[in-house]
Amino acid sequence: MRAELVEALLALAVLMAWLGVAGFARLAWPLDRLHCVTFVNVTCGALILIAAVVSGGSADDVIKVVVLLGALLVGGAAVAHATARAILRRAPR
Amino acid sequence: MSAWLIAFLFCLPLFAVAAYRALSGRCAQRLVATELAVCLGTLMLVLASFAWPHDGLIDLALALGLLTVAGTLAFTHFLERWL
Numbered sequence: 001m002r003a004e005l006v007e008a009l010l011a012l013a014v015l016m017a018w019l020g021v022a023g024f025a026r027l028a029w030p031l032d033r034l035h036c037v038t039f040v041n042v043t044c045g046a047l048i049l050i051a052a053v054v055s056g057g058s059a060d061d062v063i064k065v066v067v068l069l070g071a072l073l074v075g076g077a078a079v080a081h082a083t084a085r086a087i088l089r090r091a092p093r
Numbered sequence: 094m095s096a097w098l099i100a101f102l103f104c105l106p107l108f109a110v111a112a113y114r115a116l117s118g119r120c121a122q123r124l125v126a127t128e129l130a131v132c133l134g135t136l137m138l139v140l141a142s143f144a145w146p147h148d149g150l151i152d153l154a155l156a157l158g159l160l161t162v163a164g165t166l167a168f169t170h171f172l173e174r175w176l
Contacts, residue, residue: 010100021107024129030121037129044136057143064151065139068158075162079128082166086173087121
């Protein structure tokens, strides 16, 4: 049961990654593409974290994944806003 | 073949698309594509660390995730002000 749940979570994470990259390839304006980056960051990160917890990996690995996801969420938001600000200064629409 | 390895392999084409976009196009689009490539690369390193149990891979993902934030913030600052 646990293995099937991990497989389903990983399949969902890969599906979200494909969806995000498809949106990235489809959208033209860089600010629109930033949303796709954040979408991949949040959805895949959260799903992989849940899969790591469910799979029963070692506590060290799970803690490192939690720290990594926290850095991705907090840092990703800061980076996205800084990037958008730089893009708007450099090449306004 | 474990589910972690299959997920890793399915993410490889996505990383290739992001890397290709990061190498071509205008400056702003390349920056955003680089962010996507780094995001996918970090997540792929996590998947690889569970596919091949090895201490170094998860540490590599952690280092990449933490250093990317500072590096990208510094690069956007330079891009905004001087480049």
